[in-house]
Amino acid sequence: MYELLILGVLTSQDMSGYKLRTILESSLVPRREISNGVMYPLLKKLADQGFIVFLKAPDTARNKKFAHLTAAGFTRFQQLMAASVTRDAKRESIFRFKFRGMAGIDFDTQEQILTDYEAAEQSDLNSYQEVYRHLQTKLTQSTTNRDDLRWAIRSLDLSLSICHAKLNWLKNCRQKINQDRKRYSNEQTK
Structure with a gap:
């Protein structure tokens, strides 16, 4: 790694x-x-x-x-x-290493790395959202004080926020890569 x-x-x-x-x-x-x-x-x-x-x-x-x-x-x-x-505990570090090296590869490989990262983050987001809905349902159906559920939901809020931030970062990166691709193409035609 x-x-x-x-x-x-x-x-x-x-x-x-x-x-x-x-x-x-x-x-x-x-x-x-x-x-x-x-x-x-x-x-x-x-x-x-x-x-x-x-x-x-x-x-x-x-x-x-x-x-x-x-x-x-x-x-x-x-x-x-x-x-x-691979989708394991090292996944985030490996993607960060790849992001650090993006300047050394072609635009298509850059796009593939971003697509792979987006798929992994979207999968995480979907899982967190499913658990979040489940816990919300349990909390509303509970007749007792359930601080454990409230804190589990708050913890999931953090995970959801991180996923959304990463997906926004990806969107911005794609825009910048497209700008770089156009600039490079224009330089090649001069």
């Missing part, structure tokens, strides 16, 4: 392991810390596979090295971006 984000970030510029770790930590959902014991073996593995190479940074006293994406790494990145995302 981390491979996707690391390769995607490296499509735009070379980076140190420390900077890559910071980006990885901030991209995980929920956010969590990544230890050097996880990060550096992963970078070594990517280097052993030929996806990255380490370059010495010029003008640094400590022989700082930067990870650089190879042609094989870029091909691997494109494969990972095109791969489907």
Whole structure:
């Protein structure tokens, strides 16, 4: 899973392991810390596979090295971006990693990623709405004080709001991708 984000970030510029770790930590959902014991073996593995190479940074006293994406790494990145995302606990993080790497892929693949994300979010929304209706019905039929149901409904309100926010974000992204596609097309015809 981390491979996707690391390769995607490296499509735009070379980076140190420390900077890559910071980006990885901030991209995980929920956010969590990544230890050097996880990060550096992963970078070594990517280097052993030929996806990255380490370059010495010029003008640094400590022989700082930067990870650089190879042609094989870029091909691997494109494969990972095109791969489907399983609906499991890592789903949101993987989609966030893909969103971070969207600049490195074509418009059709970008659209496919957004379509897949929308389908997953719409499925979640439908499930939350079904449970919400069920709990509302139970609450109205109850003859006793049911704070447990009220709090379950409030919790679902949060989940519903998050789904709606994500779907609105998707709508805005699609509009921007269409604008980018038109601008790119106009530049190509000049």
